[in-house]
Amino acid sequence: MKQDDIMVIGAGPAGLSACFYADYYGLNTIIFEEKNLGGEAAEIPFVENYPGCDEKMTGKELTDRMVRQCEEKRGEIHQFEKVMEMDLQGNQKIVKTDKGEYSTKYLIIASGTHPRVLEVPGENQFRGRGVSYCAVCDGAFFKNKRVVVMGGDNRAAEVAVFLSGIASDTKLICHENKLCSENILVKSLGKHNVEVIEGMELEGIKGEVNVKSIVLSDKKTQNTKEIETDGVFFQLEGIPNCQIAKESGVKVNDEGYIIVDEKNRTNIKNVYAAGDVTDCAVKLVSTAVAHGAAAVLDIIEQNNQTS
Amino acid sequence: MSKVREVTDKNFVEEVLNSDIPVEVDFWAPWCAPCNVISPIYENLAEEYKDFKFCKVNVDENKQTAMKYRIMSIPMQIFFVNGEKVGEILGAVPEQTIRSKVDEVLNNYPVDELGRFNKILTLWIEHNKKYARKLKEWDEKYENMGDRAVYNSILQTAQEIENSNKKLSRLLNEFLKKV
Numbered sequence: 001m002k003q004d005d006i007m008v009i010g011a012g013p014a015g016l017s018a019c020f021y022a023d024y025y026g027l028n029t030i031i032f033e034e035k036n037l038g039g040e041a042a043e044i045p046f047v048e049n050y051p052g053c054d055e056k057m058t059g060k061e062l063t064d065r066m067v068r069q070c071e072e073k074r075g076e077i078h079q080f081e082k083v084m085e086m087d088l089q090g091n092q093k094i095v096k097t098d099k100g101e102y103s104t105k106y107l108i109i110a111s112g113t114h115p116r117v118l119e120v121p122g123e124n125q126f127r128g129r130g131v132s133y134c135a136v137c138d139g140a141f142f143k144n145k146r147v148v149v150m151g152g153d154n155r156a157a158e159v160a161v162f163l164s165g166i167a168s169d170t171k172l173i174c175h176e177n178k179l180c181s182e183n184i185l186v187k188s189l190g191k192h193n194v195e196v197i198e199g200m201e202l203e204g205i206k207g208e209v210n211v212k213s214i215v216l217s218d219k220k221t222q223n224t225k226e227i228e229t230d231g232v233f234f235q236l237e238g239i240p241n242c243q244i245a246k247e248s249g250v251k252v253n254d255e256g257y258i259i260v261d262e263k264n265r266t267n268i269k270n271v272y273a274a275g276d277v278t279d280c281a282v283k284l285v286s287t288a289v290a291h292g293a294a295a296v297l298d299i300i301e302q303n304n305q306t307s
Numbered sequence: 308m309s310k311v312r313e314v315t316d317k318n319f320v321e322e323v324l325n326s327d328i329p330v331e332v333d334f335w336a337p338w339c340a341p342c343n344v345i346s347p348i349y350e351n352l353a354e355e356y357k358d359f360k361f362c363k364v365n366v367d368e369n370k371q372t373a374m375k376y377r378i379m380s381i382p383m384q385i386f387f388v389n390g391e392k393v394g395e396i397l398g399a400v401p402e403q404t405i406r407s408k409v410d411e412v413l414n415n416y417p418v419d420e421l422g423r424f425n426k427i428l429t430l431w432i433e434h435n436k437k438y439a440r441k442l443k444e445w446d447e448k449y450e451n452m453g454d455r456a457v458y459n460s461i462l463q464t465a466q467e468i469e470n471s472n473k474k475l476s477r478l479l480n481e482f483l484k485k486v
Binding site: 043210 | 344366378381
């Protein structure tokens with residue numbers, strides 16, 4: 001069984017930051033990532049709210065830098081390795097993946113979230129035919145076409161602004177009665193001629209080969225209306241990837257986010273959580289990075305006390 | 308060197324549509340993070356499967372091909388046999404899903420002559436069996452079929468086809484055992 005000082009689940013900004021700080025304090029790290037390095041942050045069109053990034057830096061460029069820093073140091077990234085099971089009750093935390101079994105004293109869960117699907121009629125049928133979950137990947141196919149973005153938070157607003165630079169017409173559709181994105185982004189939506197439609201729920205997506213329209217219903221009046229569009233980009237709040245942690249005894253809140261204290265400790269000793277998978281209200285690259293650092297700093301403190 | 312071929316608008320017909328063996332085309336772009344998840348899987352499969360051709364098209368540089376196949380979301384994998392599209396996989400899926408698709412295409416569209424011969428006849432025999440069953444069900448349900456004599460001739464001819472079908476099936480098995 002392979003052993004290491006710290007093991008991290010997830011190679012998004014939280015996990016990569018943990019690896020960076022662990023190296024800074026002389027500890028080795030193994031990161032398991034079942035999908036793409038950089039996590040969902042790698043799909044951010046332009047990182048405009050992270051210190052040190054100029055406005056043209058893409059999420060992928062930023063996370064690629066983080067990955068490179070880890071690989072050049074004491075970090076070992078195991079990409080395409082999926083965590084299947086964990087035993088967190090003993091002093092040594094056991095992590096079983098689809099490729100092997102590992103043991104570590106400290107574990108940081110930074111597994112992030114995955115996109116939410118609404119499962120409305122047409123959503124599945126038109127996947128790849130106008131329905132998309134990744135604006136950075138697919139935005140370029142909608143040059144001078146009409147698009148709608150489903151969602152109401154900062155990420156949804158950022159995606160709508162990004163798409164407005166490509167599409168001829170961009171609408172942001174929020175099922176809440178009011179957008180919950182920051183004022184600066186709301187202003188940016190106006191500046192980029194993004195029409196914001198609030199208090200409407202998506203009933204279905206229509207089309208033939210490709211998407212042609214969506215049907216919305218007013219939450220108050222139940223009246224429905226059809227809007228013509230070529231693309232539907234889903235940017236809803238993600239679902240936390242917490243199932244295996246939960247099965248191993250890690251406490252989560254009602255929405256499935258891992259409950260942590262101010263040092264990112266979970267209810268299990270020496271098991272931490274960081275980034276979007278935690279119950280922290282603010283979901284930003286900067287908070288994810290801070291979580292990774294906070295967890296490692298506490299690990300250093302624990303290590304000093306025990307040695 | 309990578310065994311996955313870079314295909315462009317210029318050589319798509321030659322490399323993909325005119326290929327003698329089944330082809331997988333990975334439509335990708337450098338800006339797409341999930342595409343990077345898929346690429347290494349295809350590198351591995353290209354090493355392993357010798358009777359399958361693995362290609363990639365950068366949609367940013369080869370817009371004609373991307374438009375022709377109505378690519379609106381990447382990563383998108385399209386499978387081709389004899390110039391025809393026979394399947395697709397959308398998104399960053401696990402290796403096992405891709406592997407199953409490649410096996411399925413190889414199984415449904417064999418590349419060697421004997422395999423193709425077997426495939427044509429097997430499909431034909433299965434098709435005949437299916438319709439022989441349907442006709443029997445029909446015959447049990449309906450009685451007033453007009454001109455009884457002609458109807459009986461139809462049933463008799465159908466029976467002859469069924470007998471020939473059984474013979475064809477037996478001969479094919481014998482033939483395949485001998486080669």
